[in-house]
Amino acid sequence: MKNFYFYNSTKVYFGKDEVNKIGKLSKEFGSNVLLVYGKSSIKKSGLYDRVNKLLKAEGINVFELGGIDPNPRIESIREGGNLCKKHSIDLVLGVGGGSVIDASKGIASAAVYDGDPWDFYSYKVESKGALPIASILTLSATGSEMNGGSVVTNLDTKEKNGWGSPYTNPKFSILDPTLTYSVSKHQTGCGIVDTLTHVYEFYFSNEKSYLNDRICEAIMKTVIHYGPIALEDPNNYEARANLMFSSTLALNGLTGFSKDFEGFNHITEHVLSAYYDIAHGDGLSILAPHWMKHILNEDNIDKFYEFAVNVWGITPDEDKAYVAAQGISSVFSFYRSLEMPLSLKDVGIIDPDFDELAAKSVKRETLGRFVKLTKEDVKDILIFSK
Amino acid sequence: MKNFYFYNSTKVYFGKDEVNKIGKLSKEFGSNVLLVYGKSSIKKSGLYDRVNKLLKAEGINVFELGGIDPNPRIESIREGGNLCKKHSIDLVLGVGGGSVIDASKGIASAAVYDGDPWDFYSYKVESKGALPIASILTLSATGSEMNGGSVVTNLDTKEKNGWGSPYTNPKFSILDPTLTYSVSKHQTGCGIVDTLTHVYEFYFSNEKSYLNDRICEAIMKTVIHYGPIALEDPNNYEARANLMFSSTLALNGLTGFSKDFEGFNHITEHVLSAYYDIAHGDGLSILAPHWMKHILNEDNIDKFYEFAVNVWGITPDEDKAYVAAQGISSVFSFYRSLEMPLSLKDVGIIDPDFDELAAKSVKRETLGRFVKLTKEDVKDILIFSK
Numbered sequence: 001m002k003n004f005y006f007y008n009s010t011k012v013y014f015g016k017d018e019v020n021k022i023g024k025l026s027k028e029f030g031s032n033v034l035l036v037y038g039k040s041s042i043k044k045s046g047l048y049d050r051v052n053k054l055l056k057a058e059g060i061n062v063f064e065l066g067g068i069d070p071n072p073r074i075e076s077i078r079e080g081g082n083l084c085k086k087h088s089i090d091l092v093l094g095v096g097g098g099s100v101i102d103a104s105k106g107i108a109s110a111a112v113y114d115g116d117p118w119d120f121y122s123y124k125v126e127s128k129g130a131l132p133i134a135s136i137l138t139l140s141a142t143g144s145e146m147n148g149g150s151v152v153t154n155l156d157t158k159e160k161n162g163w164g165s166p167y168t169n170p171k172f173s174i175l176d177p178t179l180t181y182s183v184s185k186h187q188t189g190c191g192i193v194d195t196l197t198h199v200y201e202f203y204f205s206n207e208k209s210y211l212n213d214r215i216c217e218a219i220m221k222t223v224i225h226y227g228p229i230a231l232e233d234p235n236n237y238e239a240r241a242n243l244m245f246s247s248t249l250a251l252n253g254l255t256g257f258s259k260d261f262e263g264f265n266h267i268t269e270h271v272l273s274a275y276y277d278i279a280h281g282d283g284l285s286i287l288a289p290h291w292m293k294h295i296l297n298e299d300n301i302d303k304f305y306e307f308a309v310n311v312w313g314i315t316p317d318e319d320k321a322y323v324a325a326q327g328i329s330s331v332f333s334f335y336r337s338l339e340m341p342l343s344l345k346d347v348g349i350i351d352p353d354f355d356e357l358a359a360k361s362v363k364r365e366t367l368g369r370f371v372k373l374t375k376e377d378v379k380d381i382l383i384f385s386k
Numbered sequence: 387m388k389n390f391y392f393y394n395s396t397k398v399y400f401g402k403d404e405v406n407k408i409g410k411l412s413k414e415f416g417s418n419v420l421l422v423y424g425k426s427s428i429k430k431s432g433l434y435d436r437v438n439k440l441l442k443a444e445g446i447n448v449f450e451l452g453g454i455d456p457n458p459r460i461e462s463i464r465e466g467g468n469l470c471k472k473h474s475i476d477l478v479l480g481v482g483g484g485s486v487i488d489a490s491k492g493i494a495s496a497a498v499y500d501g502d503p504w505d506f507y508s509y510k511v512e513s514k515g516a517l518p519i520a521s522i523l524t525l526s527a528t529g530s531e532m533n534g535g536s537v538v539t540n541l542d543t544k545e546k547n548g549w550g551s552p553y554t555n556p557k558f559s560i561l562d563p564t565l566t567y568s569v570s571k572h573q574t575g576c577g578i579v580d581t582l583t584h585v586y587e588f589y590f591s592n593e594k595s596y597l598n599d600r601i602c603e604a605i606m607k608t609v610i611h612y613g614p615i616a617l618e619d620p621n622n623y624e625a626r627a628n629l630m631f632s633s634t635l636a637l638n639g640l641t642g643f644s645k646d647f648e649g650f651n652h653i654t655e656h657v658l659s660a661y662y663d664i665a666h667g668d669g670l671s672i673l674a675p676h677w678m679k680h681i682l683n684e685d686n687i688d689k690f691y692e693f694a695v696n697v698w699g700i701t702p703d704e705d706k707a708y709v710a711a712q713g714i715s716s717v718f719s720f721y722r723s724l725e726m727p728l729s730l731k732d733v734g735i736i737d738p739d740f741d742e743l744a745a746k747s748v749k750r751e752t753l754g755r756f757v758k759l760t761k762e763d764v765k766d767i768l769i770f771s772k
Contacts, residue, residue: 001401001563001623001624001627001628001631002401003400003401003402003403003404004400004401005397005398005399005400006397006398006400007396007397007398008394010393011391011392011393012391012392012393013391014389014390014391014392014643014644015387015388015389015390016389017389018389177387208624209628210608210611210612210624210628211604211605211608211628211631211632211635214603214604214605214607214608215601215604215605217600217604218597218600218601218603218604219597219600219601221600222596222597222600225596226596237387238387238594238596241387242387242595242596242597245387245597245643246597249597254640257400257631258400
């Protein structure tokens with residue numbers, strides 16, 4: 001087990017009606033709140049009115065920036081940053097899914113920076129601070145509600161880059177599973193795949209850490225158990241609650257305390273969605289199973305065997321290769337059962353430039369830590385995904 | 387899944403040689419440190435000299451209170467509190483196991499209180515604050531390094547009471563597994579049992595929480611896997627590291643985020659060790675298996691079945707009662723394999739006053755949440771443990 005630092009500064013309020021605390025919790029940071037949200041869903045569901053009312057009851061001035069895209073654009077970050085400066089914002093409150101919370105982090109950082117916020121996402125400058133950030137989560141997927149990461153897209157440069165700073169963990173996040181009842185089947189599936197992939201990024205690692213692996217398996221088993229239940233019965237509280245907190249724990253430090261982030265799946269998916277603006281979960285659903293199939297070899301067969309037996313319940317057998325293959329096959333079947341895409345064609349990507357996508361993914365000599373992939377490897381994975 | 391608040395303010399620095407950070411980390415709180423420790427072990431191991439040197443290199447004035455007992459006494463808390471007042475202490479640094487860290491919490495609270503610190507432990511007054519606390523852990527067991535709890539014994543009143551406040555989480559804790567290499571076989575066994583029992587206290591619950599249960603199982607499996615390895619090979623880093631972080635996670639909020647603390651094992655053990663000054667782990671080792679045997683019934687058989695299959699690897703079978711019994715039987719065998727006591731006689735308690743012990747344990751009508759135990763139940767468990 002390698003050395004690590006373990007701490008998370010975000011306070012989580014979890015459960016039905018915890019949203020009612022938003023006024024008092026926000027007021028602790030000041031009287032000017034920038035409410036950041038996406039398209040129309042929080043207006044339709046009544047959450048927009050409810051939050052506004054709760055904030056105003058505490059005498060808070062609510063400014064707002066709506067219309068954040070599912071792959072949030074750098075333009076929104078710039079606009080939000082300027083709004084914060086103009087209105088002396090005390091707290092940036094993201095109400096929505098990962099995209100909205102990611103955008104809130106960029107905005108809060110842009111608010112205290114004189115240059116262009118793309119400087120952060122292109123790793124040109126280090127952030128020196130950020131306004132306080134908070135979130136009300138409406139979609140279980142990215143884990144952004146309890147970490148400092150933020151992914152933003154620049155359509156001009158065809159880049160979708162992940163970035164974070166010590167200042168961008170939300171001060172608090174409210175997680176009410178009932179707010180995810182209205183999430184569509186497809187978005188629920190995307191969230192399930194995103195959560196699982198966050199776990200894969202740490203689980204598939206050459207760093208040995210028994211406890212870390214068992215915790216990863218605990219989260220994967222929960223998601224696999226409750227995913228189909230939530231799709232079948234969207235208002236099932238236990239299913240929504242278990243999926244929600246699983247998505248939070250999958251990327252809050254717990255799944256990777258003594259591991260390094262593998263990288264392939266997220267990096268290559270960011271390239272795909274920067275080019276084609278597909279949903280992050282769709283991209284991951286296409287890539288991860290094909291990646292597993294491509295990398296399985298004699299050196300890592302024990303890991304895939306463990307994955308098959310401990311996560312997918314495959315019966316242990318002396319024929320390790322058979323068991324390992326059954327595990328990977330279970331990933332394909334599970335994603336198919338969620339009606340998630342398994343090929344580029346499924347999301348309308350026909351005859352892409354495989355060389356260009358591979359080159360954009362593999363910026364150094366190789367990509368990934370568990371198995372180091374060359375451009376040729378990534379191209380192969382993409383071709384098998386077509 | 388019931389509503390919950392999830393946050394832990396302690397920063398953990400985990401791994402070999404992280405102790406070298408103690409000077410700089412302590413200095414952030416000021417220049418006067420009270421070093422709290424137990425008997426001679428940290429002097430023998432050289433840790434005492436090492437920590438002193440690191441603190442002094444930062445210009446820190448080190449005051450000290452050694453000799454903390456394994457079941458820390460209220461007298462030590464009083465003495466430490468007075469030392470803090472006298473020397474304007476900025477940070478109370480516990481170097482040792484759970485007893486030393488528990489004592490540090492009491493001392494840091496006594497330091498800012500004018501009355502007798504037993505007032506906290508007897509629930510007469512609420513603490514209004516505490517000096518900053520930090521720890522260097524040398525024994526994997528209690529989880530005190532990442533929570534606010536503190537257990538202190540009053541021999542005058544024959545009470546061993548647990549208490550905590552919002553101010554008593556260590557600001558930071560350093561967890562270096564190599565510091566536990568010298569822990570004796572018996573103390574290692576006690577730590578293993580203590581960690582497992584912390585998990586039982588949440589796992590055995592009527593609150594349904596799938597994710598919570600899977601995480602509990604992850605920790606129990608790790609401890610069961612590495613316990614025997616650490617006993618066999620005390621300098622095995624992976625074993626010591628996995629046991630150490632398991633003990634931290636077992637009582638830092640992760641195992642019980644959506645559960646209530648069961649209570650029987652810890653409360654009755656506190657009575658036992660207040661009367662007989664036995665090691666906490668020994669008391670738990672005697673009680674827990676007998677408790678399981680006593681409470682197993684038709685209503686909770688599913689939980690014990692899950693425990694048997696998921697934690698102890700018992701083969702699933704239609705005969706649930708048989709599988710459940712096999713699980714409990716595994717607890718007995720595992721504790722025996724660790725050479726831990728399974729009866730009161732094993733720790734020299736002969737012919738105790740069962741009625742008195744039961745009455746001290748069950749202060750209200752019943753004790754425990756998973757199965758509500760009357761005084762008669764507790765007496766029966768104790769008699770079967772004799």
